[in-house]
Amino acid sequence: MAEISITLPDGSLREVAADSTVLSLATTISRNLGKAAIAGVVNGQQVDVSQALTNNDSVEIITVDSDRGRHVLRHSTAHVMAQAVLNLYPGAKYTIGPAIENGFYYDFDLGGRVFTEENLANVEAEMRKVIAANQPFVRAEISIAEALTLFSEQPYKCEIIERVTGGAADGTDSAEVGGSGDSVSIYRNTDEFVDLCLGPHVPSTGRLGHFKLQKVSSAYWRGNEKGPVLQRIYGTAWESKAALEEHLHRLEEAERRDHRRLAVELDLLSFPTELGGGLAVWHPKGAIVRKLMEDYSRSRHQSGGYQFVFTPHLSNATLFQTSGHLDFYADGMYPPMEMDNGTYYPKPMNCPMHCLIFRGRQRSYRELPLRLFELGTVYRYERAGTLHGLMRIRGFTQDDSHIYCTRDQLQDEIISLLDFVMSVLKAFGFEDFSFHLSTKDPEKYVGSDEIWESATNALSTALETHGVEYSVKEGDAAFYGPKIDIHIRDAIGRTWQLSTIQCDFNLPERFDLEYVATDGSRQRPIMLHRALFGSVERFFGVLVEHYAGAFPTWLSPVQVKILPVAEAHETYAQQVADSLIASGIRVEIVEANDQLGKRIRTAKMEKTPYVLVVGDDDMAADTVGVNARGLDVERGVAVSEFTRRITEEISHSVI
């Protein structure tokens, strides 16, 4: 039989039979690879394993346990779900159903009906039937006319087909529709189900099964708030039972760490309804942690060359007219207050006020970079449905700085800023950063092309100087300048965007900011907005979840609980407490009104770093029994030794 030559990813050539497919190729390489193969990449294009190969193709096998493999099986599972929903809800219209991180969803128009959580079990059972039937996924390319006939009962599918052929396809559509300009690709599961789809898919539904439907919700068709509201089902799907269970376990872990729940359990803060949505009050224990975070931030800024400023929470409207916030950001601002001498607004941002400070007198190049810092509390009218604990809140405090510098200084300033950001975040136990550079949106920007280019170069060069990987989000910058966003990865692998460094070519212009240059000329400074925590409140929420409520000793509201074994030991417990307090340790005594075991349990559940038990032996020897979080009990530790250890730990802010 004739043979063809295939190039494998490692560059090696392989001769295979002329009628080979991706699957048969995989099987010839190894039996296990054949089993694990779920799709392929041929000449850079993702394809089904049934794809026929031709001479000189370069081929890569996608296996189920890879990111791309899971993506395929999630997408296929979404098709199975659509089939199940169409079976169970006659007349339902199906729209789009992509794979997403960890899972998939599919949106339906149920003609006024809605899904409830109870329906999920039925849909899941129906999906199991489809999977048990082991229906093949068969790809076909059909003409636009055929497609419009095939989907004549499916207006959303027709809309996608028409948009694609009309040349108006966007990223969402292209994920759905394959084929060339005058055809589209479809995937058919027997006569039961057919969907418009780019693919690839698993060979048959029998390859699926490790999935779980998670929640129902609604979504707008094409994300348009004015458009039809669709019913969405989210699910998760994995290559094995073990992987599925591991994922579900991660979700439970995330729920266990939810800062809204821990904030109540640990008595950190609350959101009284009387205050209104998105506004928090900080209880003493939460306030201790917050104050320590702020103290740390202040001390780092102090030594980092920043000058501290304070600005009021309210301003006359003229300020926000000058800054442009009233033109562009009024929807995000709290409504105006009419006063006898004008209209006032709560400030949504600190930058205009910092610009007033810069402009307060003539500035020399010698003062630049001028770094103004403020823990500035701002108020933003976030829409009710977007509020989420501390993560999205209406009144919050930014660790906000505005840096005014010359164009020549920009790059060095960013280089040192990146150091500063990472160093501060590392103190809280974050080690894994990712960087994102957002560039000019050609549709919407102020400033010259030339200044955009030089600033964007300064940002990218700074990133490269640090040797860090970064992604570029083309066109994602705000209209006033390019920016770097910094994301961190937390203890359970979730990423959070915290820090941001943004160039601003707009406000210096609007406030007519100038400095006197070496040659005596007046020059416009560049302005940088930057925040490290972002918002103190949100960063606090991230920390609670990162630590699962178990703050490191230096941040713990109560660092030590002393438990006298019996009443007779309370005086001694007080002596130990006094001695620790004198060393600046935060200590509480839990009197012997309850059983010792009970008091230890309570202290542990409050995640106290150190529980000290003191009894007869300790009174005699001036010692304590140390029960440290996560460590074995240690009896008979001298008070002086314990004090030395914990003081050492705190002074180094050990995580």
Place this chain on the structure above:
RNA sequence: GCCCGGGUAGCUCAGUCGGUAGAGCAACGCACUCGUAAUGCGUAGGUCAGGAGUUCGAUUCUCCUCUCGGGCUCCA
């Protein structure tokens, strides 16, 4: 803001097919005085989110409002 689902004691929840409610934990009291993750007994605590409607009677049914949750949208 939109769709869906909730709101019962400080917390977690049960319950009332319409006759104004109950548990565990927490709190408080008494007894126990205990060496490393729950001692026993008792007491107190609720306008069943708020308002309106239907009804002899509403925490329960209906409507509205507020609020929380899951999403969507939004986050110059």
